[in-house]
Amino acid sequence: MEHEKLTIKETSYSVNVSGSKVDSLRVKQDLKTVIRVYDDGKIGVAGRIGEGDDGALFEEAKAKLAQNIAYPCNLAENQKREENKIKNIIAEKDYVKTLKKLIARLSECYPDFVFSNKINIGEEEIVYENSKNTKYSYKGNEIGGALVIKDKASANIMDLSYGFNKTCYDEDKIVSDIGKLLNVYHKKVGMPEGEIPVIINAMEVMQYVAQHMVAELYVSGSSLLSGKLGEKIFDGKVNILTDRAQADKSIAFFDTEGVVNKDDKFHFVKDGVFTGVATYKRSSANFNLPLSGGGYAPFDEVPQTSFTGFKAARTDELKNLVKGKAIYVVITSGGDMTPDGTLGLPVQLAYLYENGKLVGKLPEFGIKGNLFELLGKDFIGIARDAVFDFADDNVLVAKFKVNNVK
Numbered sequence: 001m002e003h004e005k006l007t008i009k010e011t012s013y014s015v016n017v018s019g020s021k022v023d024s025l026r027v028k029q030d031l032k033t034v035i036r037v038y039d040d041g042k043i044g045v046a047g048r049i050g051e052g053d054d055g056a057l058f059e060e061a062k063a064k065l066a067q068n069i070a071y072p073c074n075l076a077e078n079q080k081r082e083e084n085k086i087k088n089i090i091a092e093k094d095y096v097k098t099l100k101k102l103i104a105r106l107s108e109c110y111p112d113f114v115f116s117n118k119i120n121i122g123e124e125e126i127v128y129e130n131s132k133n134t135k136y137s138y139k140g141n142e143i144g145g146a147l148v149i150k151d152k153a154s155a156n157i158m159d160l161s162y163g164f165n166k167t168c169y170d171e172d173k174i175v176s177d178i179g180k181l182l183n184v185y186h187k188k189v190g191m192p193e194g195e196i197p198v199i200i201n202a203m204e205v206m207q208y209v210a211q212h213m214v215a216e217l218y219v220s221g222s223s224l225l226s227g228k229l230g231e232k233i234f235d236g237k238v239n240i241l242t243d244r245a246q247a248d249k250s251i252a253f254f255d256t257e258g259v260v261n262k263d264d265k266f267h268f269v270k271d272g273v274f275t276g277v278a279t280y281k282r283s284s285a286n287f288n289l290p291l292s293g294g295g296y297a298p299f300d301e302v303p304q305t306s307f308t309g310f311k312a313a314r315t316d317e318l319k320n321l322v323k324g325k326a327i328y329v330v331i332t333s334g335g336d337m338t339p340d341g342t343l344g345l346p347v348q349l350a351y352l353y354e355n356g357k358l359v360g361k362l363p364e365f366g367i368k369g370n371l372f373e374l375l376g377k378d379f380i381g382i383a384r385d386a387v388f389d390f391a392d393d394n395v396l397v398a399k400f401k402v403n404n405v406k
Helices: 054-067 092-109 171-182 203-211 215-220 281-287
Strands: 002-018 021-039 042-049 080-085 113-130 135-151 160-166 198-201 240-243 265-270 310-312 325-332 342-354 357-361 365-370 379-384 394-398 401-403
Touching (some): 002 054, 002 092, 021 054, 021 092, 042 054, 092 113, 160 171, 160 325, 203 310, 203 394, 310 394
Parallel strands (some): 080 135, 198 325
Antiparallel strands (some): 002 113, 021 042, 113 135, 135 160, 240 265, 240 310, 325 342, 365 401
């Protein structure tokens, strides 16, 4: 009988912002322990919140073998690695004071707007160890939030937002970024004529690609990509992967099943070629597919697939991808995709982008395009941190069809 243990310790400092005022601080600490035992091709799982007796937890997991849940063991042997990526983002004693200063500055710089929501600093320590002499440990932290912004003259609950998740903090860049959105928010411009590139958060499109990269969907024949492994499906500049070595993100180098990929990366698409699907240990064994390192277990449940660290690799700077005018999409809502891969996205907020700047707000409209074309003949590139200096801004540039102009 083999076993593995996963311990996750999380600490978060959450500041609540309401009506452009910092009104509360919440400190939360969680300790979760999961033990999985394997015997005769079966798995037993037990979990605990807080401190406790690991011996008793092991016996509980052992008893769960009676549920006869089939699962491969496949434990890593004789591996040791630890990584500490903790950074001094903001000192704990200065956290509230620092964010009060940020919100006060935003209110002073942009008095026509109200700022709300939460900003968090999260720290995690994850330890994986098993009965085959393998132990991995990771520590990391990051600051993140999505400030909801309301125009005081608007009847809406919210009008736009600004989000970030970083392993550093820079007040000047945050204020500058938000200024790029708000300084021209009230300047209305008309839709540009002719074919024009669209700049959009890459995940607005990549999330639909990811859905069709799950092993079970791929093998069943229900995926748009079924049967295409090894084929060139997108432009040669397209690379889609999970990257657990991202410098500005807090991501453990191993998944919750103790899987570590070469160079901490796994490519789903490499240079336009479809090279892999998302797997965890059970789907990898069942379908004879490589492990993508995407195993995720929500507490004491049997592992499943995830896309931790999922991204589209950058191809170039935005200034090199867009010459002249483009549409910069900020907010979409209610998007959907047809069975042939045609994606439609209603755009609630977008700006005209020209010569490296947002110059005015566009009327509402819709965009659409087929995934194979958006990442194929209509693909221009992926730019990172191009429009903003601090915000999460991994953007796709492609030729969408623009319609439903109001």
